[in-house]
Amino acid sequence: MPPTTIALIAIAVVILxxxxAIGYFGNDRAAVWRRRFEDERDNYADYRARSEARHARMVAALMAGPMPLPSTQAPPPSPAAPLPISGTRPAPEITHIVGIDAALADRLAALGVTTIRDIATLTIEDELALELRLGLNAGTIARDQWRSQAQLLDSGPAALVG
Known part of the structure; x- marks a missing residue:
């Protein structure tokens, strides 16, 4: 290469x-982002120091043993008297089954399913047909366990206790 070409390339590189350098130092965006970064870093360092101090206080309190209750605390309330139970219990409604709301209960009633016993005695084929007619996703009745819930509700409170 002739020396003039090398000189021109060197001049072009120096100008570049x-x-x-002028573009970098003349751009103030870098300084703005740098300040934001430093502020965020400082905020995080403060947060971490506060968190570690709070954690150390909690560990120290736990190691010191149980804290005494203040003497001004009111005594716990006495248990409420049981409500009198009448001889008959109301029949559970179909909406007591998890997954059946009032709107769905109305749609079931339109199809002839109105009692807990109706759901408790469903077969798998009945479930599938009911899901199709109600527009539910396949397997919804089995997933939500409508039959087992209905059987528990139909058997009464004795089945729930024992």
Whole structure:
């Protein structure tokens, strides 16, 4: 290469480097982002120091043993008297089954399913047909366990206790 070509390339490189330096130092966005980064870093360091101090206080309190209750605390309330139970219990409604709301209960009633016993005696084929007619996703009745819930509700409170 002739020396003049090398000199021109060297001049172009120097001019390019000067342009990059002017652009870098003349751009204040870098300073803004740098300040934001430093502020965020400082905020996180403060948060971490506060968290570690709070954790150390909690560990120290736990190691010191149980804390005494203040003497001004009111005594716990006495248990409420049981409600009198009448001889008959109301029949559970179909909406007591988890997954059946009032709107769905109305749609079931339109199809002839109105009692807990109706759901408790469903077969798998009945479930599938009911899901299709109600527009439910396949397997909804089995997943929500409508039959087992209905059987528990139909058997009464004795089945729930024992």
């Amino acid at each position: 480097l000067i342009g990059i």
